[in-house]
Amino acid sequence: xxxxxxxxxxxxxxxxxxxxLNCSYTVSGLRGLFWYRQDPGKGPEFLFTLYSxxxxxxxxRLKATLTKKESFLxxxxxxxxxxxxxxxxxxxxxxxADGLTFGKGTHLIIQP
Amino acid sequence: xxxxxxxPKHLITATGQRVTLRCSxxxxxxxxxxxxxxxxxxxxxxxxxxxxxxxxxxxxxERFSAQQFPDLHSELNLxxxxxxxxxxxxxxxxxxxxxxxxxxxxxxxxSVL
Numbered sequence: 001x002x003x004x005x006x007x008x009x010x011x012x013x014x015x016x017x018x019x020x021l022n023c024s025y026t027v028s029g030l031r032g033l034f035w036y037r038q039d040p041g042k043g044p045e046f047l048f049t050l051y052s053x054x055x056x057x058x059x060x061r062l063k064a065t066l067t068k069k070e071s072f073l074x075x076x077x078x079x080x081x082x083x084x085x086x087x088x089x090x091x092x093x094x095x096x097a098d099g100l101t102f103g104k105g106t107h108l109i110i111q112p
Numbered sequence: 113x114x115x116x117x118x119x120p121k122h123l124i125t126a127t128g129q130r131v132t133l134r135c136s137x138x139x140x141x142x143x144x145x146x147x148x149x150x151x152x153x154x155x156x157x158x159x160x161x162x163x164x165x166x167x168x169x170x171x172x173x174e175r176f177s178a179q180q181f182p183d184l185h186s187e188l189n190l191x192x193x194x195x196x197x198x199x200x201x202x203x204x205x206x207x208x209x210x211x212x213x214x215x216x217x218x219x220x221x222x223s224v225l
Binding site: 041046089102103 | 114116147154157160168204210211212213215216217218219
């Protein structure tokens with residue numbers, strides 16, 4: 001069974017204080033690993049897709065990396081508007097027959 | 113705005129009742145997914161349709177059913193509702209059946225009293 005574990009569950013940072021969010025996964029063959037951002041009362045918003053170990057992608061203050069067992073979402077010099085819940089999800093290489101498996105997310109708060 | 117439209121935004125009903133949630137995917141997207149989000153379980157995959165056909169089924173209860181119509185909009189039917197069915201229900205769409213990002217609607221908040 002595919003599993004995704006995110007840590008920490010919650011993280012409070014000062015504005016400008018860089019940190020990393022972790023996503024550990026177990027999947028029988030990885031088709032893709034996805035990062036989403038979710039604001040309260042809204043649907044998840046797509047951030048990145050990573051397909052193979054060693055791949056990295058960047059967008060503004062966010063950088064996602066992937067190894068064979070985990071992914072990291074690095075946030076550099078965050079601003080209060082980066083406060084949100086960040087979700088990680090995996091799609092198995094068996095054709096996505098089970099849909100995406102999501103972790104429970106990391107609730108990130110950036111204090112001014 | 114993701115381009116995925118879900119109605120209604122809020123739904124309050126009683127136990128034992130039946131409700132229908134509606135989703136219009138992004139223009140051009142053929143695949144529609146339904147997810148349930150609760151505080152303790154997180155986002156749980158329910159079911160996927162691709163171009164009108166059921167593609168994949170997740171943890172969907174027998175009391176729940178869905179379909180995708182020829183115009184590609186989808187409906188999720190929830191019947192014999194229980195208190196535990198209270199949750200946020202999201203619809204998402206994608207251009208292909210897998211391997212690509214999903215675009216989520218803003219959800220329907222279902223409260224069963």
